[in-house]
Amino acid sequence: MENRITRKEENFSQWYIDVILKAKLADYAPVKGCMVIRPNGYILWENIQKNLDRMFKESGHVNAYFPLLIPESFIQKESEHMEGFSPECAVVTYGGGKKLKEPLIVRPTSETMIWSMYARWITSYRDLPLLINQWCNIVRWELRPRLFLRTSEFLWQEGHTAHETYEEADKEALKMLGIYKKFVEEYMAIPVYKGQKSDSERFAGALQTYTIEALMQDGKALQAGTSHNLGQNFARAFNVKFATREGGEDYVWATSWGVSTRLIGALIMAHGDNKGIIIPPKLASLIAVIIPIYYSAKERSRVLSYIQSLYLNLKNDFNVKIDDREEYRPSYKFNEWELQGIPLRIEVGPKDVEKKQAILVRRDTGKKIILPFNEVSLRFSTLLNEIQKNLFEKAKRFKEENTFKVDNLDDFQKVIDDKGGFIYAHWCGSPECEAKIKSLTKATIRCIPFHNEKEEGKCIYCGGKSSQRVLFAKAY
RNA sequence: CGGGGCGUAGCGCAGUCUGGCAGCGCACUUGCUUUGGGAGCAAGGGGUCGUGAGUUCAAAUCUCACCGCCCCGACCA
Structure with missing residues (x-):
């Protein structure tokens, strides 16, 4: 613990x-x-x-x-x-x-x-x-x-x-x-x-x-x-x-x-989440870790030789590692690799050897997928693509759900204080208004987005004429 | 540079108020038992108590000075 x-x-x-x-x-x-x-x-x-x-x-x-x-x-x-x-x-x-x-x-x-x-x-x-x-x-x-x-x-x-x-x-x-x-x-x-x-x-x-x-x-x-x-x-x-x-x-x-x-x-x-970082597959060097589970010495050798052939099926196409350290229990290894954000974990225990299968666990969702031995290498790429896509989609949803259109300074302040995120608001273009907004709310203009829709409006600070919204946020 | 916090074993901390054998948990080493979500038991190793000065029979503990780090703010990829 x-x-x-x-x-x-x-x-x-x-x-x-x-x-x-x-x-x-x-x-x-x-x-x-x-x-x-x-x-x-x-x-x-x-x-x-x-x-x-x-x-x-x-x-x-x-x-x-x-x-x-x-x-x-x-x-x-x-x-x-x-x-x-x-x-x-x-x-x-x-x-x-x-x-x-x-x-x-x-x-x-x-x-x-x-x-x-x-x-x-x-x-x-x-x-x-x-x-x-x-x-x-x-x-x-x-x-x-x-x-x-x-x-x-x-x-x-x-x-x-x-x-x-x-x-x-x-x-x-x-x-x-x-x-x-x-x-x-x-x-x-x-x-x-x-x-x-x-x-x-x-x-x-x-x-x-x-x-x-x-x-x-x-x-x-x-x-x-x-x-x-x-x-x-x-x-x-x-x-x-x-x-x-x-x-x-x-x-x-x-x-x-x-x-x-x-x-x-x-x-x-x-x-990242409360378990650690999450590395998207396309940026990961180590793609998956295979973790053996066994209770007796006899099982150990059976599990390890099964894992060896699983590894050989994958290693030409993917950087995969077998974690056969004996000084740590499987649960410890799960947590350690999750902390480090490795996209996939493969669990193999006596039951899996018995059924000629393996359990794959996604780092992004934590979902377990049980696959027959032969399908592991076949499904690998697809699975990695799904993880990659899911991470992007999830982040995109978050970004969109946290981008707010705001038309007055009170609401602006409220959004900044309550949840943060991007604020899409009118600005007259003057550096003075920009500075005032910054000192009041700590939010800065992150950018004037490209392909911005032209839209008549009033500067959120001075009420002056504005032809488009710009993106504000508190920034690192 | 302002505000706050902290410096004691590799890490996290207790001990400081009220001075009196340097401690706990984790980690580490060895052995045995364990192993499907951070294992258990036993034994063991590890210290300039941030630094310097002072007070005292005696300082991690009190006094003074200094140093360092982290967090929050002003500046920034």
């Missing part, structure tokens, strides 16, 4: 921490704000990387690596960018035992480093588009860290592309956002809203920031991925000009886009 995690309903934050620590996804590091990503957590990141990397490459991007340390003067070249990032920068001032002539910034993001290099590589429209991605770590000093969601160092991917025109850059930014949405929905089984950030929520130095927003089970929104149309701001700052097709000269148009290990936090909070 030990090793229990705090119930989700009781204290969601504590539940989140308990799940991460007990499922061995991560642990606190000796330095405040830093975390160790343990093998169970890292393999999730590896699977995120593997799939996204393939999608990036299929869309024409290539990987490279840029340095961790950036000269301080680079950050200062784009004023909006500097204002946005300097408060959270870590700075290296000593090297080789001597004070450095110019301090070095530990990258909070690589726009400046990358554009300083693009200046050397781009001279003509023939060099464009340039489509580079890098997988790396970055440092942003955090005052209030939270495992996976906000740590001072985290892992991410940052794409940086260079284009001939505004339109082409904008198309790229939207395309990458589409890839993020596809990945997050299809692989992570987390439904998202896609849209554009308001000016106050925009990336420092961008013309436009696009975002996908997911809803966590506690009713708070989480930004799951962003892409930016950077216009010519960085090209100007780093003097990146190219010879145009027309024989003229112009600054290059830029985009950047990223997702981070924060996605693992999203996964935990979107699907």
Whole structure:
């Protein structure tokens, strides 16, 4: 009866921490704000990387690596960018035992480093588009860290592309956002809203920031991925000009886009339950665990040899593991693998050997399915697809049931206080109203959704004219 | 940076008020019995009581200072 995690309903934050620590996804590091990503957590990141990397490459991007340390003067070249990032920068001032002539910034993001290099590589429209991605770590000093969601160092991917025109850059930014949405929905089984950030929520130095927003089970929104149309701001700052097709000269148009290990936090909070995390099959490395049950030594060998042949039927197509540890009882193993979110469990005891069958148990629903031996491998894919689909559908239903249309500030406040979730409300477009709503309710504009229906209405705060609703929520 | 809480075995805690042998549960090790939803018994190992100073015959306990961590808020992927 030990090793229990705090119930989700009781204290969601504590539940989140308990799940991460007990499922061995991560642990606190000796330095405040830093975390160790343990093998169970890292393999999730590896699977995120593997799939996204393939999608990036299929869309024409290539990987490279840029340095961790950036000269301080680079950050200062784009004023909006500097204002946005300097408060959270870590700075290296000593090297080789001597004070450095110019301090070095530990990258909070690589726009400046990358554009300083693009200046050397781009001279003509023939060099464009340039489509580079890098997988790396970055440092942003955090005052209030939270495992996976906000740590001072985290892992991410940052794409940086260079284009001939505004339109082409904008198309790229939207395309990458589409890839993020596809990945997050299809692989992570987390439904998202896609849209554009308001000016106050925009990336420092961008013309436009696009975002996908997911809803966590506690009713708070989480930004799951962003892409930016950077216009010519960085090209100007780093003097990146190219010879145009027309024989003229112009600054290059830029985009950047990223997702981070924060996605693992999203996964935990979107699907997890009081037993632990739930990994969607398409993101899981270990798909199923086979657990033997026996009472005597004789049964033990019969059960184990039966399991061996079951395993051989599956192992070529699926990553399946036999948990034949003798120091733990089956019930202990059930709980342990459920905590770690493995999509399927296969139980085999003497009765099953007798009847030439196996019991499959779904992690998502807990339902038991008894299958004849021969059908186990045949039904496996279908079952995994059903789990994947169910997780997405369940999360989608939750998101839809927790998206509310609201027409006045009182109702707005009520929804935020009572249940949270997304609020679809009219806004006049002014940053002042946005800020007021934020300070009153703690909710921010998550995005101005794409494909928004035009609808005449009144700003929920000032009553001014509004032509569309935007999505509000309390956010991580 | 503000508010709250906590630092005692790997983890969770009691002991602190009222100073007097450093304890409990889990985990770990060994053995036996067990095994279809977190097994039982027996034996065993493990401590800079966050750090430093002070008071005292005697400090986990009292005093002062410091450090660290977590939670809640303002900033953020």
